[in-house]
Amino acid sequence: MNLSKLFELLESEINKDFSKTKVLEYKSPNEMIEHLDLDIQDESQGEIDLYNSIDKYLSGSVDTAHPLFSNQLWAGRNYPALISEFVTTLRNTSVYTYETAPAATIIENYMIDTLCKKMGYKSGDGTFLTGSSNANLISLLVARNTLFPEIKRNGLSSLPELCFFVSEHSHYSFEKAANVLGFGEENVIKVKADDNHRMIPSDLESCINKAIKDGKKPFYVCGTAGTTEVGAFDPLVELQEIAKKHNLWFHTDGAWGGALIFSNKHKHLLKGIENSDSISWDAHKLMGIPLICSVILLKDSNQLLPAVCEQTSDYLFHEHEYDDLDLGKKSIQCGRRVDSLKLWLSFKYYGMKGYEERIDKMVSLAEYLTQKVESNPSFELLAPTTYCNVNFRYKPEIDLTLEEINGINLKARDEMYKEGIALFNYCYINEKLSIRFILSNPDVNVSDLDYILETFQLKCEKHISLTV
């Protein structure tokens, strides 16, 4: 196979001038079906067709490396990690046994150990898995099976009705986990948060007491470090004191905000994380590692293996002098990608310092955008900025209803998307449509932010004149 076309493609991506390209060429689903030429033939269509299809895929996709893409908690391009993805596939292995994946096993162990130490765990354990939704689920599984080991044999019916506590602003993966693990969504108890979206410790205490009164058995509390919508950090230390008093497992969902551990300036927001029983963290968010790159970390190194598996299969796991290194025993997956390589190589390439600078830059860009919003009478900040999420809306000085203002913001945002100008997301805060702007791409600079705000304001003004 001639790979020169691949190198040409890489070259053109590396040298791309984003000021001349769009975030996307929008197509409706029907147009996309036509564009992709989906039909698969009986006969091979050869290399030319292969590269044509690749071109079509690329031109049919959102360019998430574009500085005007800020829609998700991830963005941008990381070249050492991109190369690692290629290398991972070149040796295409599954990191379940040392025998099959010797280098990957040692690298994963090293990265888990490094991350545990960074978080403040002296002798922790963990595994790479398919994202923090999964990490949150595994934290519940390990908590449940550690606190009630009989459940592995006898199932949930051998126990009282278990329940757990998360912030009203926690990630929706907890409902999914409750569903998968059989707790039931009713047993995910939502604790109130204050105006800054931080969980209120006294409300946690009241919720625990009420659950006990209702005959339920509380077993787990999750504090969020960096909420998905506004980037708020729950008061981990106060929440942990309450969890400890009631003998509950304490998990920190640091999927988004856990990256601050690499910033000397901002890691104070994670105070207490080292006392969590478990931590979820996504390197595929602020660290810019390509999806998926995610870990669950456990403070106690003796909990993951017995809680998750221990039953093995002799077609795969053999007794040998290094069988304690077989990482597959600690995972609910069988086949598992080598996601540690791209994180390891990125750290090696950028260094811890490089990452610290990157994180500090993103937080200061969020502060810059916040100031721009606050100093413009046509904008309203809808939540305080503590991290890399900036929540705001366009709010005209004339009298309009909530629905009208929401509609104007939404139309302007959608128009910028469909014209390929910029892609940013929104959520609702107290029923107000909030532009949820995420600073995650290290190639963004202040002029990109100025441009987006100005264009958005112009679009909103156009829609006002159409509304009134």
Ligand SMILES: Cc1ncc(COP(=O)(O)O)c(C=O)c1O
């Ligand atoms: C706070 C938080 N927890 C968990 C998740 C789920 O992460 P993933 O998409 O890796 O499953 C997210 C995703 O945005 C998140 O923001």
